[in-house]
Structures are given as C-alpha cells and as structure tokens.
Amino acid sequence: MKKVVDNIGVEARLRKVFAAHFHPERGSRYWLDRAGNLGFDPCTDIRSVADLHRFGMTDPKELAKYRVEDFLPRSLLGRKSELTIAQTGGTLGQPAWTAYQEHEFREAFVDPFVAAANYLNFPSSGNWLYVGPSGPHIIGRAADAIARATGAMMPFSVDFDPRWARKLASGSFASERHMQHIVDQSLAVLETEAITVLFSTPVVVRALADRMTKEQRKRVRGVHYGGMAIETSELADLQEQVFPDAVHLSGYGNTLFGCCLEINVAVDRELIYYPYGDRILFGVLDQEGDRTDCVVYGEAGAEGSLVFSRLDETVLLINVAERDWVRLREPPANAPEGFGLMGVASPTPGIEQRNVCSVSLY
DSSP states (O other): OOOGGGOHHHHHHHHHHHHHHSOTTTSBHHHHHHHTTTSSOHHHHOOSGGGGGGGOOBOHHHHTTSOGGGGSBGGGGGGGGGEEEEEOOOTTSSOOEEEEEHHHHIIIIIHHHHHHHHHHTOOOSSOEEEEEOOTTOHHHHHHHHHHHHTTOOSOEEEEOOHHHHHHSOTTSHHHHHHHHHHHHHHHHHHHHSOOOEEEEOHHHHHHHHTTSOHHHHHHOOEEEEOSSOOOHHHHHHIIIIISTTSEEEEEEEETTTEEEEOSOOOTTOOOEEBOOTTSEEEEEEOTTTTSGGGEEESOTTOEEEEEEEEEOSSOEEEEEEEEEEEEEEOOOTTOOTTOOSOEEEEEEOOTTOOOOOOOOOO
16 A cells, blocks of 8 residues: 655755754744653654654644744745735634745645646636635635736636625525625626636625626636535536536635646545645544544545644644545546645545635635
8 A cells, every 4th residue: 555654855954944943043933832842852753754743733723822923934034025925714703814935825726726627627817706705815815826827817806705704694584685785796707708717705606607698607727626615416416417517526625735736527526635745744643633643644545634734944843633524535547747646535524624725715
C-alpha cells in the first residue's frame, strides 16, 4: 500500500518548513512559543510525517487568538506587502486570519483547479458568474484567479455574506428573501451576459437553475460547486437533467489550507477530493480523539474526523482538527501529475452541522 509517509517530496518540504518556523532567531513566534512545551526538538526529532502525532492536536478555535504576524517567520515580517491575507468563515467560532505568499496562494487555490480542469476538459475562456463571498474571504480572490488562469476574464459576480446567511433560520421569511435577492441579482447578469461557467454553492446553483431559461442553461459548459457539501444524488440530477452539456466539478477545502479537487466527473462517482502538490496532508482522528496517537496520516481506507497539516513557509499548521467525517482515499493510478497524496471521500458535517466547503467557502 502506497502511503504518504513514504513521499520523499513531502518530507523534504517538511524539513525545509520546520527549519524556517523553528529557527531560534528567525522563526515564527507561534511555533517558538509552542516549542518550549513540546518536550522534543522538531527539527531533529521529527523525521517523517508519521511522527507528526507528537505535536498533539491544534484546536482551530485557538488559532483565532493570535495575530497573523505571530504565524509568520521573522524573515517574512519585512515583506508583508507581498502577502495575501484572508479570514476564515467563523463556522467554529471566532474567525481566524491566515496568510499566503503569492506562490503559495497559487499552489493552494489556482494550480489545483487548473490541473483538474485541464484533465477533465472543464471549459476554458468563456464568461464566469461567481455567486459567493468577497471581502475578507479568500474564495472571491480564488474565483478571480482561477477564472483568469483558465483564459477567462474576471468573473461577473454577486456578493453574499455567509456569516449573515447562517444567522437566518432555515425556511424563515428572512432566509427566503435573502436567497431571492441573490438569485434576482444573478439572473440580471444571466439575462444580459453570455455566461458559460457557474461557480457557487449547490443551493444557489439549484435556485438559479429553477429560474433560468432553457437557452441560458444550455449555454452553460462548466459548473464549479463550493461552499457546502453536495449530495451525490443532487449532483447527478444537476449533471444529467439540468445542465447536461456542462462539466460538473466540485472542490473541498477552507481558508486555512486551500482547495482540493475532484479528478473524476462520472455521474455515478464517489466524491473524492485530492490535494495538489506536497503542501497538504490529510489524516483522521478516530472516536477516541482525545488521544493524540490516534492521528493517522496516509492510511487508505481509514475513517474518522478530519485532521490536516499545512506545510507552507508563510504559515505552518500541524494536526488541525476539523469537524468533517471523512474516509481517506489513495489517488488512482491514472491520476494527473500533482495529485499524488491521500484524498478525502464524501466529507460530511460533524455533530455540530456546519457548512463544509466543497471549497468552508474555500
């Protein structure tokens, strides 16, 4: 069985990133503060991904208590103008800020989409309609970047705030009126512009489809789903009945680590999302998750609550506990180049029922 712990590229990256964040003079304040309580030297005692459990778990709620500068190696503090910063959606409580260097932003959000799109013949050029958050949310910047990277111009867009939407009771007048407002704005774009790619949540895509004309639906050649989980039955219906001429591609991720993509668009597929490159590691924590030795990285078929680690020079995150329940899946033998690490299958919200991102909007 191929395991992520055997991946030479990942472990070389791990050593490089650890050298940056744990350097006694140029490291990041967050990790230098934590290093004093670890009981081991990360740069010498962590020899492989299999050793990451020694760090224990990182509660994502704790990340919101620190300034973004606390996560940056001191060597980057003089280059802050080069960084992209963004804030999480706050589904787990107080939103947290994170940062990416320009090349990391592309590695996290743009390159995965472009690689998957090229492999799956997702349409290039054309006109995009993006319906989703802007402001501090990274997904709006990602939508702009991925559209341009596939030959399109900046997307036509309709903005909404997911934090406000979550405060509206499901089925309430306020919630329905909010959705109507979003759909009305989107239809105004569709009536005047030749939109060939839709990018939004499954709920918005469905609401739009119900009011689009047959000609408008037929013009759509690509649909990219983000913002929340999508059921396989719903995806199959949208793919076969609503937009039958389009390539349907969903993603999974969040602001803290980036976006993972499908590499299969068959109607009857299992929804599996794979990281791109060597910067994101997925593991699971079983139901006895108070024990740090339960973190399992790189074991295909393992099932449990999602744990991720992000290996970036700008921000290093280790064993961050998510609430989604997942199964780990190896990439298929015919996976396109770059999709070589363990993916997650059919992520579903945990007990607290939060929105997940088929990008947490990314």
